[in-house]
Amino acid sequence: MPELPEVEITARRLDEALRGVVVSSVMVPGLNALRTFDPPVSAVEGKAIASIGRRGKLFLLRFEDGPTAIIHLMSAGRLQLFDKRAGPRDRTSRVLLRLEGEGDRELRLREFGTRQQAWMRLVAAGAEDDDEVVAGLGPEAWPDPPELGALLAPQKARPLHAVLRDQHVIAGIGRSWVDEILWTARLSPFKRAGDLDEDEAAALREAVVGRLGGALEHYEEVVRLPIPDKLPLPLLVHRHEGEPCPRCGTTLEAVHYESYVLAYCPQEQTGGRVLKDRRLSRLLK
Numbered sequence: 341m342p343e344l345p346e347v348e349i350t351a352r353r354l355d356e357a358l359r360g361v362v363v364s365s366v367m368v369p370g371l372n373a374l375r376t377f378d379p380p381v382s383a384v385e386g387k388a389i390a391s392i393g394r395r396g397k398l399f400l401l402r403f404e405d406g407p408t409a410i411i412h413l414m415s416a417g418r419l420q421l422f423d424k425r426a427g428p429r430d431r432t433s434r435v436l437l438r439l440e441g442e443g444d445r446e447l448r449l450r451e452f453g454t455r456q457q458a459w460m461r462l463v464a465a466g467a468e469d470d471d472e473v474v475a476g477l478g479p480e481a482w483p484d485p486p487e488l489g490a491l492l493a494p495q496k497a498r499p500l501h502a503v504l505r506d507q508h509v510i511a512g513i514g515r516s517w518v519d520e521i522l523w524t525a526r527l528s529p530f531k532r533a534g535d536l537d538e539d540e541a542a543a544l545r546e547a548v549v550g551r552l553g554g555a556l557e558h559y560e561e562v563v564r565l566p567i568p569d570k571l572p573l574p575l576l577v578h579r580h581e582g583e584p585c586p587r588c589g590t591t592l593e594a595v596h597y598e599s600y601v602l603a604y605c606p607q608e609q610t611g612g613r614v615l616k617d618r619r620l621s622r623l624l625k
């Protein structure tokens with residue numbers, strides 16, 4: 341599930357490799373992935389890549405004298421650079437940008453699993469900020485988010501775990517990093533966003549910047565092209581329920597939702613309370 345650090349390292353690696361490289365042709369095996377009519381996808385053929393950057397969890401692939409491709413990986417997408425073209429039976433292929441130059445290099449928007457959610461859309465150069473998804477994003481979670489007490493206060497009774505993942509409020513954090521951030525700040529996932537005092541808001545901001553930045557430093561050491569299918573997320577709490585808390589040794593607990601799991605340390609985050617498992621309580625109704 342690519343979040344800000346995973347998208348950022350991917351954008352950095354692809355940008356280093358592909359600036360100035362011309363797209364020779366575009367293939368779209370996953371028609372549902374293409375959310376663009378004007379300009380048409382053929383508008384990037386013959387254009388050189390000017391830069392590959394990021395806004396929130398979105399890629400912004402800018403072309404010289406051409407449009408910008410906005411790409412969202414959703415939960416199971418990847419943007420990867422390969423030396424060879426994808427085979428016609430590769431079921432992960434969604435959008436393939438074939439590149440000029442040596443060999444058969446290809447930039448692939450791929451997606452694992454059966455659901456087709458990842459998407460790409462072209463917008464006119466300079467019009468990225470007018471795109472409905474980009475325009476709806478909150479401030480960047482990294483490297484320099486605003487003061488979080490004021491940012492989150494209008495969210496009032498919504499739990500931190502939901503608010504921090506709301507891209508309209510703050511952009512870049514998802515299900516993995518929210519667990520890490522709240523654990524680092526020693527805050528309950530269910531604390532109300534409007535109830536943060538000054539010290540808690542400061543600790544939360546420090547955790548956001550520190551954990552996302554720390555992940556990026558880790559990726560700078562270990563992530564190379566073509567960008568692995570599974571990035572080595574340096575997670576301490578998320579997906580570690582049942583194991584000892586790395587800080588205090590208490591067994592990490594989890595709340596299971598339909599499509600994800602929230603992990604936390606009951607000793608340090610919820611005053612010793614083990615939260616109700618939503619999955620069980622639903623079954624018992």
Ligand SMILES: [Zn+2]
Pocket residue numbers: 585586587588589590605606607608
């Ligand atoms: Zn702990």
